[in-house]
Amino acid sequence: MILLVEDDVAIGSAIHQGLTARGFPIHWLRRGADLLDQAAGGAVSVVILDLGLPDGDGLDLCRALRAAGHRMPVLMLTARGTLDDRLEGFEAGTDDYLPKPFAFAELVARITVLARRAEELPPALIHFGSLSVDRAKGQIIRHDTALTMEPKAHAVLLQLAIQRGALIPRQRLIDTVWGKESSISDNTLDVTISILRRRLSQLAPEFTVRAVKGHGVQLVCDLIP
Incomplete structure (x- = not known):
């Protein structure tokens, strides 16, 4: 669904x-205050957001949307079209910027591209067994409780859970968790995995971390055949 946030009746009605x-399913909001509630309901693929709203600034709304973990593409509509304006919009989290007045055919073309991009986004929550991974917030949840552990062990578990049982090469895991410029050894990863195994035995005993020599590391759930 396309979510349109536009207070101008003429422009909103035309869009x-x-x-x-x-053929685009679309819901039209006249107030920016309703944006977060509507986005929280799910099923929003693209947001068309007016910059100048009577009850709030579009940039602030976009920042709030991103801070809440919503990743759907945002197209900003505005009468302000300078380079500085566009850069400020991108820094706030917008994906595209269309100055007014605009040709409707161009709006359709941009929305089509953004909608296609939205379809390619991975789901906000990734589920693997009893675990749910919130990539936006960096949380791993089991039975409505966020798992807490040592930061690096948590970061390793996050990457393994995202892959849902698929093998991750050791070097890729190191690069992702510690950074490509790090100089840590394989032993550091092994120690972190040992910590993670111990914490999983306490917090999520149906899971364990398996190291496959020559291939990589994977998260294994005993409840999944």
Whole structure:
């Protein structure tokens, strides 16, 4: 669904009717205050956000959207079209920027690209057995409780859970968790995995970490055949 946030009745009506006629499901909000509640309901693929709203600034709303963990593409509509304005918009988390006035065909083309990009995004929550991974917040949740442990062990578990049982090469795991410029040894990874195994035995005993020589490391769930 396309979520349109636009207080100007003429512009909002034209966009709503035009996109509906082209087969886009769209919901139109006149107030920025309703944006986060609507986004939290899910099923929003793209947000078309007016910069100048009577009850809030579009940039602040975009920042709030990103801070809440929402990753859907945002297209900003505005009468301000300078380079500085566009850069400020991108820094706030917008994905595209369309100055007013604009050709409707260009809006359709940009929305089509953003909607395609939204389809390629991985799900906000990744589920593996009893674990749910919130990539945006960096949380690993089991039975409604966020798992807490040593930071590096948590970072390793996060990467393994995202892969849902697939093997991760050791060097890739090191590069992701410690950074490509780090000079840590394999022994550091082994120590971190040992810590992680011990914590999993306490917090999520159905899981363990398996090292496959010559191939990599994987998270294994005993409850998944």
